[in-house]
Amino acid sequence: MAIQRNMDPKKCPMPSQDPNVRNKNFDEVALGYTAEMAVNEARRCLHCPKKPCQSGCPVGIDIPAFIAKVAEEDFEGAYKVLSASSALPAVCGRVCPQETQCEGKCVRGVKGESVGIGRLERFVADWHREHSDETPARPAPNGHKVAIIGAGPSGLTAAGDLAKLGYAVTIYEALHLAGGVLVYGIPEFRLPKAIVQKEIDGLKAMGVDIETNMVIGKVLTIDELMEDYGFEAVYIASGAGLPRFMGIPGESLKGVYSANEYLTRINLMKAYKPGSKTPIMHSHKVAVVGGGNVAMDAARCAKRMGAEEVYIVYRRGMEELPARKEEVEHAEEEGIIFKTLTNPVEVLGNEDGMVCGMKCVEMELGEPDASGRRRPIVKEGSEFTLDVDTMIMSIGTSPNPLIRSTTPGLETNRHGCIVTNGDDGLTSREGVYAGGDAVTGAATVILAMGAGKHAARAIDEYIRSK
């Protein structure tokens, strides 16, 4: 059957909650395509023989193939193509920065808008979840054991790939829930936790064992896992969860949070729900310091928690914001106020030790620095006070030292990141692989997943050649 191609230069828009309604609830913002919209959008794909989109996908999904199935209205078939490459399609379709990955390479993007690959991936994964109760098959065991440290996107992806090959996989997770940043970091309104749980349940059905409440480096070391527990290889995917603070006066006042703490209380501990047993400050005026995706998440959470004014305070300009453009737009629509070219120099407190303001300076951009970004310089005499009662520091994270300090012979760099050999993720220790933010420092969900895929392949080759 010949499929009628859709030559509309624009993407089929995705329905979403009204900004003034959604900034008061934690329900998902983007509502997803209907089947009709998905088919219509899928028909915009030109099925280029060279598949540039696929080369932009860190886990190498056969994008034209799954889109062709959607265009044919074979949604379950589309899901099969997706799940051959991705363990978490419902997650990736929602949180990947497609504009710099698959969709950034789409030929349709040259004259018009690229195909909505992420939206289609999301549609297919959601359709499968709602319509199929088929549990993933448990592959035949191959008799080998692999341990994975950390149940974030990288660890879950590696676990899925290794389980498919028949490995007995155990994931060790420090928190009481698996998912890593997908459960404690990214808020419910961008990624519903029920979806994450469903994808994790799929891994469990494939035979992956997830041990929560296990802080590796404390309760067991990597050496013990390999010597006493019989794991032939270990994949370290412990992330970069150690928050940075600015080191300015007043940062220990009540009302100053790291974004990790603020988001963990809200997302993992459900402090946004009435009756939650974990407390959180109910603030009136909030400053979020930083300009990445985490800063946008924290600001949008603060707004939803009822704050009247929420500022993003960033030392460079709007153009330099490291967050995804879509996240910045969503934040603006929801009423977040952007104070760019602004840097805090001191947090002010009252006699109870509570934050009551933030002393800031204005910045201007100078010459590009070593990283190619224009360096912010303080404007003389520009000091002013921003009236806030809460400050959320979102200026980055680095890897937790727990594993490197308890694993002799594991090489790390001066940023505390684990040093690996090329794409394989092999560390300085035989049989020990690492990937995701533990290696790169804070990056994206999909890069972490890509690293998990590479490591799974390398671990399989290593064990088979032993």
Added chain:
Amino acid sequence: MFKIVEKTPLNPTVTKLVIEAPLVAKKAQPGQFIIVRAKEDSERIPLTVADFDREAGTVTIIFQIVGAGTMELNTLQEGESVHDFVGPLGRPSELEGIKKVAVVGGGVGCAIAYPTAKRLHELGAEVHSIVGFRNKDLVILEKEFEAVSDRMAKMSDDGSWGEKGLVTNALEALIKEGNQYDEVIAIGPLVMMKFVCKLTKEYGIKTTVSMNPIMIDGTGMCGGCRLTVGGETKFACVDGPDFDGHLVDFDEAMHRGTMYKEFEAHAREEACNLFKKEVE
């Protein structure tokens, strides 16, 4: 899930739980702590390891029923299980090489001071214990302390147990008597530790305190437990909980400890009503 193999009330507000957690028991050392979640929707609460039995695979925690979270933990009975039990976390106390020591415990802090005193006694140190409680009804671990102490000073605020007065009074008396301590270890309410440090600073005695800030994850990922020590920011869950008491900014720590006072008061009230209803 982690089974409660023993539950013993030590006084009307302090409960001891012995929990089956073989992996934690195998690694735990004095000074370390665990994070417990009583039920599936409970808050994460940090509690210091009060004792452990590597053979039996059990860890003992002792907690004061101060708010909704500990009230909820206290509703669990022997034979039931706590939902989550993570550890051992934090750095172990550095106790090797101490020859003569004063261990100062205040209130439920004695639950943490006791394993420290016990370990020091095992290591051959001369242990002087100074323990204080508000009144005789709140006394815990009296016999245990006696068994590991070369000398013991018992203090109560109202004089209903031991001597009337503060632990600092007893400590100063011991110092004035001519006791030369290598170290003083103080564990208890922040205000008590602050005044012990003020006293020992005058006498130039090294003092270690065990800090108890608000925590969530306990693994170093949020910084909620941060303290200023010697002008630097430290995370109590990974850099501590033990710190040089003369370097700790106690006033800041006391302020930070009250961050959720209102929420906690409200939650406690709700929890009380809830439990009352269950009883009715």
